[in-house]
Amino acid sequence: MIGQRGLQKWKWIFFFLAPSLIGMLLFIVYPILSSFWLSFQDWNMLSAPKFVGLDNFNALLADKDFWRALRYTLNFIVLYVPAVFVLGLALALFLNQKLRGMIIVRAATFLPVVASWVVVSLIWKWIFNPQYGLINHALSLIGITGPAWLFEPQTALYAMVITSIWKDVGYMALLYLGGLQAISETYYEAARIDGASRWQQLRSITLPLLSPTMFFVAITLLINYFQIFDQVWLMPMRDSAADRQVEVIVTEVVKNAFSYSKMGYASAMSWVLFVLIFIITFVQLRLQKRWVYYEVD
Amino acid sequence: MRSTNALVSTPHAVPTVSLPTRRLPRALPQVIVMLVLIAVMVLPFLWMLSTSLKAQQYILETPPRLIPDPITLESYTGLADRIDLARTVFNSAYVAIAGTIGQIIVSAMAAFAFTRMQWRGRDVVFILYLTTMMIPSVVLVIPQFILVRSLGWINTYAALIVPAMFSAFGTFLLRQSFLGLPKDFEEAAVVDGASPLTIFLQIVLPLSQPALATLAVFSFMGLWNAYLWPLFVARQATVQTLPVALATLQAGPRALTEWNMVMAGAVITVLPILLLYIVAQRWFVRGVISSGIKG
Numbered sequence: 119m120i121g122q123r124g125l126q127k128w129k130w131i132f133f134f135l136a137p138s139l140i141g142m143l144l145f146i147v148y149p150i151l152s153s154f155w156l157s158f159q160d161w162n163m164l165s166a167p168k169f170v171g172l173d174n175f176n177a178l179l180a181d182k183d184f185w186r187a188l189r190y191t192l193n194f195i196v197l198y199v200p201a202v203f204v205l206g207l208a209l210a211l212f213l214n215q216k217l218r219g220m221i222i223v224r225a226a227t228f229l230p231v232v233a234s235w236v237v238v239s240l241i242w243k244w245i246f247n248p249q250y251g252l253i254n255h256a257l258s259l260i261g262i263t264g265p266a267w268l269f270e271p272q273t274a275l276y277a278m279v280i281t282s283i284w285k286d287v288g289y290m291a292l293l294y295l296g297g298l299q300a301i302s303e304t305y306y307e308a309a310r311i312d313g314a315s316r317w318q319q320l321r322s323i324t325l326p327l328l329s330p331t332m333f334f335v336a337i338t339l340l341i342n343y344f345q346i347f348d349q350v351w352l353m354p355m356r357d358s359a360a361d362r363q364v365e366v367i368v369t370e371v372v373k374n375a376f377s378y379s380k381m382g383y384a385s386a387m388s389w390v391l392f393v394l395i396f397i398i399t400f401v402q403l404r405l406q407k408r409w410v411y412y413e414v415d
Numbered sequence: 416m417r418s419t420n421a422l423v424s425t426p427h428a429v430p431t432v433s434l435p436t437r438r439l440p441r442a443l444p445q446v447i448v449m450l451v452l453i454a455v456m457v458l459p460f461l462w463m464l465s466t467s468l469k470a471q472q473y474i475l476e477t478p479p480r481l482i483p484d485p486i487t488l489e490s491y492t493g494l495a496d497r498i499d500l501a502r503t504v505f506n507s508a509y510v511a512i513a514g515t516i517g518q519i520i521v522s523a524m525a526a527f528a529f530t531r532m533q534w535r536g537r538d539v540v541f542i543l544y545l546t547t548m549m550i551p552s553v554v555l556v557i558p559q560f561i562l563v564r565s566l567g568w569i570n571t572y573a574a575l576i577v578p579a580m581f582s583a584f585g586t587f588l589l590r591q592s593f594l595g596l597p598k599d600f601e602e603a604a605v606v607d608g609a610s611p612l613t614i615f616l617q618i619v620l621p622l623s624q625p626a627l628a629t630l631a632v633f634s635f636m637g638l639w640n641a642y643l644w645p646l647f648v649a650r651q652a653t654v655q656t657l658p659v660a661l662a663t664l665q666a667g668p669r670a671l672t673e674w675n676m677v678m679a680g681a682v683i684t685v686l687p688i689l690l691l692y693i694v695a696q697r698w699f700v701r702g703v704i705s706s707g708i709k710g
Contacts, residue, residue, distance in 0.1 A: 130532065134524045134525065134528035135529075138522065141521060141580060145577070147547065148562070212452075215445065227452060229456055230456060231703055232688050232689065232692045232699060234639070234640030236642050236658035236662055237685045240678075241463045244466065244677070247674075250474065252462060252479060292704060352662060375556075385554075388554045389554065391553060392550065392554050396549075
C-alpha cells in the first residue's frame with residue numbers, strides 16, 4: 119500500500135477520486151434525487167414546479183395508457199424471455215461441441231449483438247415489409263399469405279419478438295457457454311462409465327450445474343426487457359394501427375416527458391418501473407433456492 | 416484433439432480412428448446446422464448491403480434478388496444529399512472516442528483510489544457507487560435531460576460526452592482488475608520514492624491492459640450505438656450522431672420509405688462496429704459479457 123501520510127496523502131486521494139466523485143454526484147446522484155423529488159411535482163418546464171403529493175401516482179393508476187403499456191411490456195416478456203432463454207441454451211450446447219469451423223459460427227451469432235438496435239430495427243422492418251419484404255416472400259413460396267406484420271399491434275409484437283431473439287440469442291449463448299465450460303469434464307466421464315445417455319447427462323449434470331448461469335441470465339433478461347425501448351420506438355409502421363397502439367412503459371415515459379412536457383408525471387412513471395423491476399428481481403432471488411444448484415467445494 | 420481426449424480419459428474406450436474422409440459424413444447433421452445458423456445470422460446483413468446497392472425501382476422487385484443487377488451507388492449519393500454524411504460520421508466517431516477516453520481516465524483514477532489508497536469511508540463510498548448501478552437508465556433520462564438543459568448543453572457535444580464519462584460500472588470493472596494485480600512491483604517503487612502518479616501510470620495501468628481494453632470496447636460500443644439519449648439532447652444536424660440521423664430517414668419527403676437509402680445509412684452505421692468486432696473479437700466478447708452485469 120502506498121505509504122503517504124497526513125495532508126499529502128489526502129491531496130493524492132483527492133487528485134485521483136475527485137473527477138469521478140464530482141461527476142457521479144452531479145450526473146448520477148443528483149439526477150436520481152431530483153427525479154424522486156420531481157415525481158411528487160407537477161411541472162411542465164415552463165412555470166415553477168408545484169408540489170402535488172401523490173397525485174401523479176394516483177393519476178398513474180387511473181391512466182389507461184399506462185396499463186396498456188404495462189400489458190404490452192408483459193406480453194412481450196412472456197413471449198420473448200422463455201424463447202430466448204431456451205434457444206440461447208440450445209445454441210450454447212451446440213456451439214460447445216469441438217468441431218472444425220465452430221469458431222466461425224460463434225462469431226456469426228455474435229454479429230447482431232454488436233450492431234446497434236437502430237440498425238437491427240430498420241433491417242428487420244424492411245424484412246418484415248408485407249409487400250416487398252423477404253419474410254412474406256418466403257411465406258408466399260409455400261403458399262401462405264403473410265400478415266401485415268408491423269402494421270397491426272398483435273403481429274407487430276411477433277415481429278419485434280423475433281427480431282429481439284435474433285439480436286440477443288448470441289449474447290445469451292455466450293453467457294451460457296461461460297457456464298458450460300466451467301463444468302468439470304470428470305462428471306461426464308463418470309456418467310459415461312455408468313452408461314448414462316446424453317439426455318441423462320444433460321438432465322443430471324449439465325442443467326443443475328448450469329443453473330447459476332441460468333439464474334443470472336433470467337435476472338438480466340427481465341431487468342433489460344422491462345426497459346425495452348429502441349425496437350418498439352422504431353419498428354411499428356408510421357401512422358398504422360400498430361404505431362398508435364403499441365406502447366411499452368419506457369415509450370410511455372418518454373412521450374409524457376418529451377412530447378407532453380409532463381416531467382413530474384413521467385418521473386413518477388419511471389419510479390414505478392424501478393419498483394416493478396426491484397420486486398421482480400427480489401422475487402427471483404427468493405425463488406432461486408428452489409431451482410438453482412450451487413456446487414459446494 | 417477428440418481422439419487424444421478419448422485416449423486419456425476413458426482408457427477402455429476404443430480410440431476412434433479419425434480419418435478426414437470418415438469425419439465429414441458423421442458430422443453431417445452438425446455441419447448443416449452450422450450452415451443454417453451462419454445463414455440466419457448473416458443473411459439480414461447481406462440483405463441490407465444488397466438493398467443499399469440497388470436503384471429505387473429495383474428494391475420493389477418480386478421475387479427479390481440477393482445480388483443486385485445493376486449494382487449502383489446511387490442510394491449512397493442520395494443519402495449524402497439528404498444528410499451531411501461526413502459531419503454525422505465525424506460526430507459519431509468523436510463522441511464515441513472522446514467519451515471512451517474520458518470514461519477510462521475517470522474510472523481508472525477512481526479505481527486506483529479505491530484499491531491502492533487507504534482512507535476512512537472508502538468502502539462506504541464504494542457501496543454507494545454500486546447502489547447507483549441498480550437504478551434503471553430510464554429513471555436517469557429525465558433529470559439528466561433537465562440538468563443538461565440548464566447547463567445550456569442541448570445540441571452540443573458536451574451533452575453526449577460528459578455524462579457518459581461517469582459510471583459506477585467502469586469504476587467497478589477496473590477496481591476488480593486492480594485488486595488482482597500483484598503488489599510486489601509497487602512496493603519496490605514506493606521504496607524507491609515513486610509518487611502515486613508514477614505508480615498509477617507506470618505500474619498499475621500497463622498491468623491492467625485487458626481490463627482497460629474491455630472497458631474501452633464496452634464504452635465505445637455503447638456510445639456508437641446509443642439512441643435514446645442522443646435522440647433528445649442532440650437533434651440538430653451539426654451534432655447529430657449516426658443512429659439518430661438514420662432513424663430520421665425512415666419517412667422521407669415522399670410517403671414511401673426509400674429503403675435503399677435507409678439501408679445505405681444502416682451499412683455506414685454498422686460497418687465500423689462490425690469491422691472493429693472482427694479485429695478485436697476477444698475484447699468485444701468480454702465487454703459485452705460485462706455489460707450484462709450492469710443491467
